[in-house]
Amino acid sequence: MNMNSSEKTPLRLIPLGGCGEIGLNMLVIEYGEAIVVVDAGLMFPEEEMLGIDIVIPDFSYLRRNKEKVRALVVTHGHEDHIGAIPFFIREFPVPIYGTRLTLALVEEKLREHKLLERTVLHCVEARDRLCVEPLHIEFIQVCHSIPDGVGLAVESPEGIVVHSGDFKIDHTPLDGKMFDAARFAAYGEQGVLALLSDSTNVEKEGYTLSERDIGHTFREIFRECSGRILVAVFASNIHRIQQVLDLAAEFGRKVFFSGKSMVANVRIASQLGYLHFDPDIETNLVELQQLPDNRVLMLTTGSQGEPMSALTRMAFNVHKKLSIKPGDTVVFSSKFIPGNERAIHNIINHLYRRGAHVIHDQVKEIHVSGHAYREELKTMINLVRPAYFIPIHGEYRHLVQHKQLAQSLGLSEHRCLVVENGDVISLQNGVASVQRRIETGRVFVDGKGVGDVCDLVLRDRRHLSEDGMVLVSLVVSKETREILSGPELVTRGFILEETKPDILDSARCLILDVLERYQAEGEMMDCGDFQLEIRRELKKFFQKVLDRRPFIHPMVAEV
Amino acid sequence: MNMNSSEKTPLRLIPLGGCGEIGLNMLVIEYGEAIVVVDAGLMFPEEEMLGIDIVIPDFSYLRRNKEKVRALVVTHGHEDHIGAIPFFIREFPVPIYGTRLTLALVEEKLREHKLLERTVLHCVEARDRLCVEPLHIEFIQVCHSIPDGVGLAVESPEGIVVHSGDFKIDHTPLDGKMFDAARFAAYGEQGVLALLSDSTNVEKEGYTLSERDIGHTFREIFRECSGRILVAVFASNIHRIQQVLDLAAEFGRKVFFSGKSMVANVRIASQLGYLHFDPDIETNLVELQQLPDNRVLMLTTGSQGEPMSALTRMAFNVHKKLSIKPGDTVVFSSKFIPGNERAIHNIINHLYRRGAHVIHDQVKEIHVSGHAYREELKTMINLVRPAYFIPIHGEYRHLVQHKQLAQSLGLSEHRCLVVENGDVISLQNGVASVQRRIETGRVFVDGKGVGDVCDLVLRDRRHLSEDGMVLVSLVVSKETREILSGPELVTRGFILEETKPDILDSARCLILDVLERYQAEGEMMDCGDFQLEIRRELKKFFQKVLDRRPFIHPMVAEV
Known part of the structure; x- marks a missing residue:
């Protein structure tokens, strides 16, 4: 350390979640007296977290620097990026910045928690710039499995930091909103100090398919099925839903939306113009029962085997109004998230028991990922050409492999930083280093209690559960x-x-x-x-x- | 039913486990006053079975027909086929028939439970015939992920029933013991009433690779690695172990065996001549520490992320004698069994954290399945050409898909029976039918208690574990x-x-x-x-x- 560097203010990047785990994304960007927080996501509990409803990041560091916190910037509307917002905003009532669909989903969440009135939401568009002196943030359009996702370019007195958000490169996105390679490249030309990039799919070789590519598989299914079709999909996957709705219209099927989040998201996305369909194709429960099988499409949640979902209840034959019958085709248009396989397989077994035919990811190309594969990750690195590379959004093995990928493109080892939650990355005079670590962790939410269930309580629950x-x-x-x-x-x-x-x-x-x-x-x-x-x-x-x-x-x- | 048929004795097939689940395999073959039981397997508990150690089949039906039970026939030495034997043999002290390696593993298990002295074990070879009047059983060699596996042909007064065992068709098996297509074909020529066939991999298109095929991948790893190599593998996968040992000898690495079942199985397999290696290449813990890294190979259990395994303890850095260091290469030469992914990924993350390089099934061809894929399943059906086809060893969806596969080969729908545990299949006058269902289920073993933990107790454990x-x-x-x-x-x-x-x-x-x-x-x-x-x-x-x-x-x- 020379005298100069200790006099100047460093730019600090501190992940509070998402580095060393999938989910729980939250990043602190700090310069002098200003803190901007990027995303406030949740994680669903792992099986050993008995009785826990959701997990949120530990805000202790922000609590100690409360007066500095100026803004929350949200990259897109998935739960692992917005799910902790109600807990965050209760303590840090700062304005929230995000794109239109993202904010609409945040709004819904805040309304549920009765926090909407006291929260300020600022809607932005891609290429807009937000100024939180001395930080200037540009929103850069990316493709993902939910519309309206963005990456960020953060200009600071110490240099530019680029944050990829959750992204993929889709050359034929359904909404025509392309991955904005030009902006990432422009920052690359200008000189980027650090790139933080999504590591989720670093273990996957090649490229992701375009969302449009699976339209063919769906068309085949619609062409061949003479019975009812049920499609289970994440309610936030608006483009997937759009494709299925288009086919329903084309093949003369009426649509029944099932699941609270499905109904809510379809409503929001339609109102905002992200989803287009003739309202006449929607049907209600009464009409549904009278339609011939080949005129029925059901769009439902529950693709991860969630025990209370309509699909699960239908599979187990305990749904009050709906049931599965021989001739039905059930399509799981989603990934089997690790940890959920047994639950999903159990449901598939029961669907077969009721005579349904089941199509999923592992037998047909019925799902594409929203996260970049290795070739796309390389493209991002080579567009931005950062001085430092910092893999984010991944378990530890993903971060290491993403680092190795960056090295294979020519970045030297000391310019690739594998950091974990709580590591304080200091950027000063063009040099990045991790000098200390702040206290961090996961906070458990159980019912109305936030943080009152700790590891000790979980250990007791484990003990009670065993014998x-x-x-x-x-x-x-x-x-x-x-x-x-x-x-x-x-x-x-x-x-x-x-x-x-x-x-x-x-x-x-x-x-x-x-x-x-x-x-x-x-x-x-x-x-x-x-x-x-x-x-x-x-x-x-x-x-x-x-x-x-x-x-x-x-x-x-x-x- | 005409008078004739009700006068004659039917042949009965009753699955007590394995039909509607993976694991817990057990089949009752009953004719008149004779019952032969095929396999007595266990299942490892699913996550909702809190505190349960293992699950075994319900023997109630056998208890009610105790005087009829004559023999237990075991197809191979995997836990899901032999794991319940100690519980079975305590109640039904009948002779056990199996091939040499299979019985050696059964012996080990009986010794542990102090049941060896009072049990009669009969060693058979492929093509041997066992007579339990009026049933004649021939053992037919098959390939699997453990040596010495067999299928069965059971001749009864009502006709011949063929049981595939767990099988694959490996044209270049390591021990030269081929899948005995000739015997299956001979029975097919003679006329087979019913074929019961392994459904585990019916969702996989094409053929399994030969065990020998992954030798190349392993050789590459041995050629490229200059650090220590750790291979995690099922202790029963003797051929996999043989391949790795051969490479160790070739590349001048000494071998340390880690894990109780690894040490036991290597000892048994070597003594019986199923595993061949120069005893000089084995090393002990003291010598291991002194060897240069490029002379070390460790063969270890723990490929499923078992919490107490040596590998897990090394990954978490809590092993007393061994630790992972930068430069180590850890190879998971096994499938990630659904439900175990999170535990395995957690260990891989920790291995990366300690600087190891990790190779697994999903990045390199480092594992082949022991269960036939669809083309092999078709071969089995077309060799045996049964009048009736009964898929076994699978969850419900596997059974249905295997049935559909058989239909695609020309069997008519009413000649394919999807049955679940407890269904009594009656074979009489060339006609198979399911006329009734006996009480069956799963029995939980918790500590020394067998069956004293029921669903009610589990519900209480669940309740206690949640809040x-x-x-x-x-x-x-x-x-x-x-x-x-x-x-x-x-x-x-x-x-x-x-x-x-x-x-x-x-x-x-x-x-x-x-x-x-x-x-x-x-x-x-x-x-x-x-x-x-x-x-x-x-x-x-x-x-x-x-x-x-x-x-x-x-x-x-x-x-």
């Missing part, structure tokens, strides 16, 4: 230590008591043995010791006879 | 209903109490409110009502303030 619990209640006389009530044993999740009644009888005897000792020992053993001893004896006993370790809680009251 | 529990203990005077002790509140897995201390204070106040009512109401409210009321109030309260539904248990003692 259940055994409660012992006992009241003894303070003076004589004689039993006044109990011992009562209650178990949950431990054993089906009918199958082994003698186990609880033996446990009761053990407790009485310990009680005898307690009565005999007098002052040598107090009530706390007594309870510990009961737990110890029961633990040993259950481990010996069942090899199980339930949570054991003796409650002894002395009166 | 934890709240215990209330209170002692009141029987006469005055005044408090003698408590109310004490204990929670687990519910909330981190420091974050919201007021919630439990409020809960305590609520309990005291209910107590006041209890004291006021006299005879109108008994102690049971009082406890119910406490639960009801707390439930409402927690739902309102936290939107959570913990398990609430009030224990009120009156003394």
